Amino acid sequence: MSFNVSVGLVDSGVKKGEDSYQLVIAGGGPAALSAALYAARYGIKHVVLESWKPGGQAALTAEIENYPGFSLIAGSDLTDAMKKQALQAGAVFHMETVETAVEKNDKILVKTDSAEYTTDYLIIATGAAPATLGVPGESKYYGRGVSFCATCDAPFFKNKRAIVVGGGDSAVKEALHLTHVVSELGLVHRRDKLRAEPFLATKLIEHKKVATYWNSHLAEVVGDDMGVTGVVLDTPEGKKHIDTDGVFLYVGTIPATEPFVSLVELDKKKAVLTRNIVGTSNPRVFAAGDVTNNGFRQVVTAVSEGARASAAVFDLIQNEE
């Protein structure tokens, strides 16, 4: 019998990136996938660092009807195709979460949960996470009736009642998705009309399963040991209790910029402040998609910005040579 005994320095568990990269792309949604495709085709030495959710928010969307070329496609099919195309072009993906990115000796040092990378340029494409309201019961019942993803959780609400809070495109699309499974759907919105695409908004409001609560706010989520049993709303007529089994929240998003706070300027909502669409306050850092303050948060804009960001990096590399 033999034993392998290693002596010397104890491994900290942190792998060093093999060597220096020209470009690190942080994120794994449409913006990063498009940046990866272009980076690979330009022959830029790069790595894409994507977290646990490949495909990003788009992959969690049941149906996408407004991406040019497809009348209707499942979000995950679209992002799977994007990733396949990027891989075929030679894109390199590592499944790691970026924890910090800082400037070091004219380069950028990116630390993830398991490795470190040195790079000349960085594209921030980490998207955004759902915002919460912070009302009583919201976090207590998260996963037990409170959800941020109807596409993921709708099957748990078959023939049950649900409430959707929000009035934008995401809220309306996900509410429409829920109408296929739930028995009753309440739509709670703080204004007196929806901000969503009129075609979808009308379809939802006119749906026979849907009851609307205008100028109303979610005040509390109530429940028991089994999960959500109801909500309390602040309505123009005062507090109102509604029995429900589920609460789906679409009240905005928070850009995932925490790892990059020392690297680029952010706006008041924590989005990366851009100039010339994908440039940032740092000449070595670009940003694309929902993580930016560019506004129109859609797959088509995310992929366009991802492509532009890699093209901008390519131009800079060319000028250096």
Ligand SMILES: Cc1cc2nc3c(=O)[nH]c(=O)nc-3n(C[C@H](O)[C@H](O)[C@H](O)COP(=O)(O)OP(=O)(O)OC[C@H]3O[C@@H](n4cnc5c(N)ncnc54)[C@H](O)[C@@H]3O)c2cc1C
């Ligand atoms: C419910 C819903 C429905 C929608 N429907 C449509 C629609 O019909 N049509 C449309 O065009 N758009 C739709 N959108 C919007 C669309 O999904 C987004 O605009 C698009 O996904 C943005 O892409 P992105 O790459 O910028 O960011 P995201 O899609 O948010 O991707 C960001 C990625 O970065 C990863 N990440 C985050 N932090 C880190 C980190 N620190 N390290 C590594 N990786 C990280 C995340 O895990 C994620 O994979 C919808 C969005 C929602 C929420």
